[in-house]
Amino acid sequence: MTAAPILSPRMRGITASPASVLRRRARELRATGRDIIELSSGNLDFPTPEHVIAAAHDAALRGETRYTDVDGTPELKRAVQAALLRDHRLDYRLDEIVITNGSTQALFNALLATLAPADEVIIPAPYWAPYLDQVRLAGGTPVVVPCAQNNGFRLRAEDLQAAISPRTRWVVLNNPVNPSGALYSREDLSEIAAVLLRHPDIWVLADGLYEHITFDGLPAPTLAEIEPRLKPRTLTVSGLAKSYAMMAWRIGYAAGPSALIREMIAIQSQTTSGASSISQAAAVAALDGPQDMLRERAAILRTRRDRFAELLNECAGLSCVPPEGTFYLLVNCAGVIGKHAPDGKAIETDRDFSTYLLEQADVVVFPGEDLGLSPYIRVSFANPSATIEAAARRLKRACDALQ
Numbered sequence: 001m002t003a004a005p006i007l008s009p010r011m012r013g014i015t016a017s018p019a020s021v022l023r024r025r026a027r028e029l030r031a032t033g034r035d036i037i038e039l040s041s042g043n044l045d046f047p048t049p050e051h052v053i054a055a056a057h058d059a060a061l062r063g064e065t066r067y068t069d070v071d072g073t074p075e076l077k078r079a080v081q082a083a084l085l086r087d088h089r090l091d092y093r094l095d096e097i098v099i100t101n102g103s104t105q106a107l108f109n110a111l112l113a114t115l116a117p118a119d120e121v122i123i124p125a126p127y128w129a130p131y132l133d134q135v136r137l138a139g140g141t142p143v144v145v146p147c148a149q150n151n152g153f154r155l156r157a158e159d160l161q162a163a164i165s166p167r168t169r170w171v172v173l174n175n176p177v178n179p180s181g182a183l184y185s186r187e188d189l190s191e192i193a194a195v196l197l198r199h200p201d202i203w204v205l206a207d208g209l210y211e212h213i214t215f216d217g218l219p220a221p222t223l224a225e226i227e228p229r230l231k232p233r234t235l236t237v238s239g240l241a242k243s244y245a246m247m248a249w250r251i252g253y254a255a256g257p258s259a260l261i262r263e264m265i266a267i268q269s270q271t272t273s274g275a276s277s278i279s280q281a282a283a284v285a286a287l288d289g290p291q292d293m294l295r296e297r298a299a300i301l302r303t304r305r306d307r308f309a310e311l312l313n314e315c316a317g318l319s320c321v322p323p324e325g326t327f328y329l330l331v332n333c334a335g336v337i338g339k340h341a342p343d344g345k346a347i348e349t350d351r352d353f354s355t356y357l358l359e360q361a362d363v364v365v366f367p368g369e370d371l372g373l374s375p376y377i378r379v380s381f382a383n384p385s386a387t388i389e390a391a392a393r394r395l396k397r398a399c400d401a402l403q
């Protein structure tokens, strides 16, 4: 008999992230011989650029296999500093920058360093699911603000204002947004900034992980560049994962006031220590190297986005609007809710629909319930065109079979 550990109260309600659960499920089903199409993944199908891999290889051969400074190598910190200036005209000193094990760690360490019990963090929905449990693990309370489709899934200034309480410590602003693909323009952010300027104790977690995946040349501004008066209380977070197809290299970064960065580094020094030396060398090559690839890859994704949206809109009960950023489509599935599967099972929620698609169509999608907004499913178009076509055929058949 295995003994169950006595859990800390901080684990109450905490689960493995929905993305990790779906990833494992897809792998298990494939192992049984099923031909599973995974539309739920946050992985890009593009390879990490060759010059980036070469830089990692060279670093390993040079013997760069020792612990680095916890806050990152000076070379990578300088590369991040230059990228923030180049892409956002944001000027940070090196002691205002920390390199982390993925941007996940930057976000969590900032919350852990600052939240006291009952402190609130405003999270616009739909959201990247880990924001919620990160806040809870750090002892705070997430305050979810729904962002409706008829406002392009963007947070409205008046909804932000209404969600603010004396306990609000942070507001999360992800641009462009996973999972809706919504993109905040300079004007959108200025309206939000105007609210925040009236509340001097609230800080902003600006998560720009998908900043280079926008379409038609649209910029993805970040709050500190839009409103310099908010820079002293904004943590600008990003990473290499999506822009440079470096998901598993685990390099993220944060830039913000040195007093906060110092505390984040202290936590990192006591927990994971610095990021991988090899990955950091690769990240320098990515940030300092040619950037044309970013636009080229965004153009490929745009073509796939348009095709997938067109095909999904032909599925009975589904509808979606092509987003301005990220590689996700948030598909409204209100039209299938209330129907029945051929085996008689009722589709009452987007989770039911996702389960039906997995069981009957061998397609894995992300249910809106896990993203804070229903009834929706999130599908990725960071897949080869043939996979997108095959997935759409399966989805169409599955929707047609509902009664």
Ligand SMILES: Cc1ncc(COP(=O)(O)O)c(C=O)c1O
Binding pocket: 042, 101, 102, 103, 104, 105, 128, 174, 178, 207, 209, 238, 239, 240, 241, 247, 250, 251, 252
């Ligand atoms: C909005 C958003 N923020 C942060 C992350 C964390 O990414 P990473 O830790 O790989 O940098 C993700 C990952 O999918 C994300 O979608």
